[in-house]
Amino acid sequence: MSICISQILATLGSRQIVCRTLPRPTVCHDADGRMAIRPGNNAVVVRVRLAGDRRTYAMKCYTRPKQRLAAIYGESYLPAELFVYDISGHGSWIDIVLAEWVEGRTLDEAMRDAAADRMALSRLSRDFDSLALGLLASERAHGDLKPENIVCSSRGMTPVDWDAAYLPEYAGCRAVETGTPDYQHPSRTADMYDKRIDDYPAALISTMLALAAADPAAAAQMTDGEGRMFSPALAVAGRDPKLHRAEHILARSGDAAHYRIARLLSSPTASLPELAQLLSIALGEPADPARGFDGATLEHGRFGWGYMRRGEWVVPPLYDSGFEPTEGTALVELGGCRHFISCTGRSLMECSRFDSIKPLRGGRARAESGGRRCTVTLDGDVEYEF
Secondary structure (H helix, E strand, O other): OOOOHHHHHHHHHOOOOOEOOOOOOEEOEOOOOOEOEEEOOOEEEEEEEOOOOOOEEEEEEEOOOOOOHHHHHHHHEEEEEEEEEOOOOOEEEEEEEEEEOOOOEEHHHHHHHHOOOHHHHHHHHHHHHHHHHHHHHOOOEOOOOOHHHEEEEOOEEEEOOOOOOEOHHHOOOOOOOOOOHHHOOOOOOOOOOOOOOOHHHHHHHHHHHHHHHHOHHHHHHHOOOOOOOOOHHHHHOOOOHHHHHHHHHHHHHOOHHHHHHHHHOOOOOOOOOOHHHHHHHHHOOOOOOOOOOOOOEEEEOOOOEEEEEOOEEEEEEEEOEEOOOEOOEEEEEEOOEEEEEOOOOOEEEEOOOOOEEEEEEOOEEEEEEOOEEEEEOOOOOEEEOO
16 A cells, blocks of 8 residues: 555654654654655655664655565665655554764765865865765665655764665675666666665766866866756767766866766766776875886876886876876877876876977976977976977
8 A cells, every 4th residue: 555745744743653662753843843854766765863862763654565675775674664644644554763863064065065175075075085986895785866765964874775785695686776867777687686786976976076176166067957967868878978077077177087977978888897996096095206207107007007116006097198207297188288297196287278399398398289399387387309
């Protein structure tokens, strides 16, 4: 039997909340006096306190029974726990999940609040990459990863709403939910149900946040009223102009790891085995700047060209091409954009305005622009030859 969200809200708003086992739940209200709720399509989450307990809880109330909740939530799942009234004064018992309330804003709210604050957006980007890397390393998967299902707090990011989760004991089964289409690969169906189902949405959200950190104004222009930025169907078909623009911005900013992650969104398959390594690179500690490029040589690796010293990458192999290092810098190309980079991978100068450019010699690089030869310093000083 299925009931309406409105019936649940009316019950929660009444003075008589009847539960089988929970001691007198009391609904919390926000500063405006409204119930603290997070409504959804098939459930509503309300913030409650229980008699004799100072903690607050998230009580998720379901409009209809759902499979696998007991396995996913364990003891937090309480079947037939809340009595919901109908208009006649009768009603029925519904299932709930009771978990600790995670204080904070959802990721989509945090992104809107950060607006043009690049430092705040960079923190969100790094926090999400850390969360995503942890999820990909886990034996289970969330199944409906999207900004609305991630809560940001001082402790970092926490995924909520695990109803679509994959668990190892369900290997070989079909999914009961396939996630929100706006964040899923178009090939995902109920038959794709394994620990890789978070790959594509993780890459998509990582790209969104990296773009926002690199160019907040462009990210705002590319985001619609629902918080969506890319179309997975268009991305996979190679026809999403927003994704093409994002790739160019990331390449121009010198963010090589996230440029490679953005490129994964065009993958014909939903499984992205390269993603975990790229997230690790994005989160990795840069090389010791004191050692510079000493002893490092240009080498080819899994994703492109990088710089290696004694068998270890100084700069990860992410670039389309590059020159041997000179004078503590390396000239590389990424997505059609040329950069002088330091051994930490930081762009010292983006120089695609020049038609051609050579590595540094004596503090200056020989270049050509509009048919005119010139020399350039990393400070941007240009001297044209006459």
